[in-house]
Structures are given as structure tokens and as C-alpha cells.
Amino acid sequence: MVKPLKNLVRVISSSLVGALLLASCGGRSGPGDESGRRGLEVKLLVGSALHDFCDQAAEQFNQTNPKLAGGDAFYMSCEAAGSGDVVERVVTLAQQLQQGTLAAEAPEFPTIVSVDGEIYQNQLIYRIDQLYPGQNYIPAITDAPLLANSPMVFMVPADLAPGLRQVDDLFAQLVTADTHQDLDSSSPAQPIYYVHTAPTRSNSGLQTLVSQFASVSGKRPEEITVADVQQHQAAVQQIQNKITRYGKSTSSLAQAMVENGPFWASIGSVYESSVIAANSELPPGGTRYEAVYPRATFTSNMRGIVPNAPWVSDPEKEAADQILEYLQSSPAQQIATDLGLRPGSPGVALSPKFDNSFGVNPQASYDSYRPPAPEVTEAMLAAWSQVAKKSSLVVVVVDTSGSMEGNKLPSVQNTLQTYINALGPKDQVALIDFDSDIRTPVLVDGTPEGKARGLQFITGLQADGGTRLYDSALAARNWLSANLKADAINAVLILTDGEDSESGIGLDQLGQELSKSGFSSDQRIAFFTVGYGNEGEFNPQALEQIAQLNGGYYRKGDPATIAQLMADLQVEF
Secondary structure, X not given: OOOOOOOHHHHHHHHHHHHHHHHOOOXXXXXXXXXXXXXXXXXXXXXXXXXXXXXXXXXXXHOOOOEOOOOOEEEEEEEEEOHHHHHHHHHHHHHHHHHOOOOOOOOOOOOEEOOOOHHHHHHHHHHHHHHOOOOOOOOXXXXXOEEEEOOEEEEEEOOOHHHHOOOOOHHHHHOOOOEHHHHOOOOOOOEOOEEEEOOOOOHHHHHHHHHHHHHHHOOOHHHOOHHHHHHHHHHHHHHHOOEEEEEOOHHHHHHHHHHHOOOOOOEEEEEXXXXXXXXXXXXXXXXXEEEEOOOEEOOOEEEOEOOOOOOOOHHHHHHXXXXXXXXXXXXXXXXXXXXXOEEOOXXXXXXXXXXXXXXXXXXXXXXXXXXXXXXXXXHHHHHHHHHHOXXXXXXXXXXXXXXXXXXXXXHHHHHHHHHHHOOOOOEEEEEEEEOOXXXXXXXXXXXHHHHHHHHHHHHXXXXXXXXXXXXXXXXXXXXXXHOOOOOEEEEEEEEEOOOOOOOOOOHHHHHHHHHHHOOOOOOOOEEEEEEEOOOOOOXXXXXXXXXXXXXXXXXXXXXXXXXXXHHHHHHOO
């Protein structure tokens, strides 16, 4: 039985809000610059699938030197985030307005909002209406013009695609199937490794989760009830058990499939546009991927939403009308289709990339799903967090060498506290700090007792000694190998500000050891690395090599970005 979890997205995303708000632009008007940005700033906050489209369209639009009817100049600017984060941002700002802590004229408010599908658009309407009942601040879905769309597909290696196209309902089959041969007798007995984005952050992940519930319940999304969610959450859990890891964004997840190969992930739930992008950037000799179109799927309609709300002024509304008219025009729509998105306006030709050579079918036909009721969506998110989500065991390795003195260590401590406070019921973390010595792991989970142990660990961190980076990475792997959690995402996350100085092994030897536990083994331990501090203080090449050996990635952080970076990494597990 799923416990009620009202507004789960708000709970999951709370650690992100501060970073998102700090990242927003500091004003609605400015003197302008050489890129045509003059006068009133009209901000667009869009889902990640529209990121490139918005940026390229803005550049073209601003070069036209747009003006209001009265002659005042304005320009459009773009910011992209996961669709769940977009909703959370707008709701948080609206809450602050209601509480009187933020003025309607505040620059943090976007003028135009877009999410990557209608489920999250429905959630935005629902959540704002809860704050301001009867005000209809967010227009109905069909009142927001369609800018682009991209159907949800299964991204699979080209050799597996023909057999999977014969499967009537792939999600339903994934409940019991363990290998690709279970799905298609002509395919090899290769284990099924599956990826999709986190539904609390990403529209593609949420649409995937809803589609899974639709398949196992035998109902269309709009017919599913909260009782259905509770009844079928165990079947969805069986699908989720095949997850390699969750992703923050659809595009990065698709790219990770290309980089890591089919034994990292053999099936991915992504946008059609992600398949086009993956094949557009395919390295020589790389695995080619194809889209398998489900019999029924979400179209992922991306619309331009102008709130009829106090935070959108009359001049902004006027400017927004011009911007939306431009975004629906043929020149802007051509940008969308060149990027692999299907146009929102009729009569715009698809780009040459809509072709089998890029793994897609320009004439693909499918039954387009409609969103479930908002309260059902929330029940699905709760079921995913509490029951269905694949559990994780992550070893977080923290550098506390002498170079972490000053503001570095307090910043990391605050970030780790946020990380631990955000642990869910399916998450476990082993905390290891190192300098010249490597300490015993402290096991933390999402219970109050577990979080208390984590806080005690954080409080006790002190900066001193050398940097046994390679030794600590191997120690973390060895501990995880000995404590491997079955049916879980097992990973190591290393946070360091320094170059190795005192290890007994070198990078090559570490690499040889890590290769024994990577995604070609039965341990499947992923590595993620974060270089914390200024360039020259750590070896980015070494950190990147460590991560890439075991199917993860390297990122650079500093005191201004580390909180958001760690929150994004936490989504992967």
C-alpha cells in the first residue's frame, strides 16, 4: 500500500530550488548588447528537450530588434531545466508571492513557461490552482500553443530492433522477461539492461512511469485510479529492477547509451529526437541505435504557456504574443525539426534526419496517450519512490586532505547534509573520508536514525593530511564488492579537490582493478567523480578516466555549483 505523499515532486526537488533561484537572471530589463538584447527581458523557462531550440530561436528573434506597439524594445532569453524542476520553480515562486516574500515584478518570474509534455503541464495547472483556487493562472493545455513534439520511443541497438518491433506491449513483457531472448526468440540470451530518466525531475521519466502503469493495468492513463496504482505497483517494480541507472536528462542518458554500449543499457525510454541526436554523433565503429515505436505512447507535446497571473505584466504579455507567434513560424519551426523535434505548426517539412539512417521512421503511427488525473500522477510518483524505484547502494568518498581547509570543507559539509536529507526509503549510502588515512565506512539510509549517523559523520570531518585518492577509490570498490546489494544500483561517488599524493598504487593499476568490476562484469559497479575547486588543484584527466572506466562520468564543481551538482548526481541512483 502506498502511503499518501502529496506533492512528491516538491519534496524530492526541495534541495534544488535554492540553486535554481540563484541561477535565474537578475533583472527584467537591461541596456542591451551586441547580440540584440535590448530593453525588456522576456524570460522563457523551458524543459530540457527545448533547450537548443529555444537558444537558437532566441538568437534569431533578437536579431530582428523586436519592439512593443509603443516602440519599446524587448528581447527573449532562455533557461532550461528538467520539466519537474520547471514546475517546482514556478510553484515555489508563486508560493513566495502568496506569502509576500517576493513581488510580482521580481525578475525571478519567467514570462513564458514550457514543459516537455502534458503530464507535467497538468501538474503545473493543478499545483498553482491549489495555491490560487479558481484564479486559472495557468491556461488550459489546449490554450497553450504547440511549439514542437517528440514521441516517446524505445532506443535499442539496431540488431535488436527488428525483434522488439514484434513485441505487442514491451512494458508488459518486461515484467517477467530477463533476457532479450525472452522477448524475441531470435535475439541472443543477453540480459536486459534498461534506462530511463528520474520521473521526479524529467518529463520523459514521468511519461515512462505512467506508460508502465498503463501497460500492467491494461488501462489508458486517463482511466487509471489511485487504487489501480496501489494494485499494480509490484509489477512496475519488476520492470524497474532491470534499471542500470536513472538519468537527469533524456539527451544525456541517450548519449551515455552510445558511450557505454549495449551491456550498459540495451533498452532506453527516450524521445525520438534523442535517437536522432545519438546517431548524429555516433563515433566511428559505434553501435547504431534505432527507435522502436510502442503501439501506444506519449507524444510529448511541448507548448508555450503564458500565465494569466500577476507576475506577467501587460508589456510582457504583449511581447510574449510576438515571441510565440515567431516560435510557431516556419523559420523557427525549421530550427526545431533540424534538431530532431517534430514541428508544432502544420505544413513544416521534416528535416532529412527523419530517416531510417538516423534510426527513426518519419511516418511512424501510434496511439497517443493522454495524461492521467493529477492525483493519480502523484500516487504514481509516490509508488515509484516508496516501492517501485530500484534501490541503490552508493559509496560516497570524501577528500578531507589539508587542501580542503578554508571555505571548501564547510561547503562540502553543507552539500553532504542536503544530500543525506534527500535520501529516500530505497537509498543507502556508505560514507568514507580520506586524507593520508582511509576511514571505516559509515552506513547511512533514509531513516531518521540513518540520517542522524550521516549528520554525525559530517560534523566530524576535519581537513588535514595528504591525498590517497587512488587507494581510497580502490578501497571503496573493494568494500562495495564485498557488500554488493542484489537488485540495486551499486556505485561509487568520489569528491576530491586534490591530485593523488600518497597512494600505494598508480592510476594504471587502479584502472586494471576497476575494469574487473565494471559493466562487463557481474558486479556492474559505476564510478562517478567530482573535481572540487580551481583548475590545477586536481587532475581532471585522471578523474575522467576513473569514471569512464566504469560507466559513470566526471564533473567539476566549486562552492557556487557543488550543491546543484550533487543534487543532479543523486538523481542517477
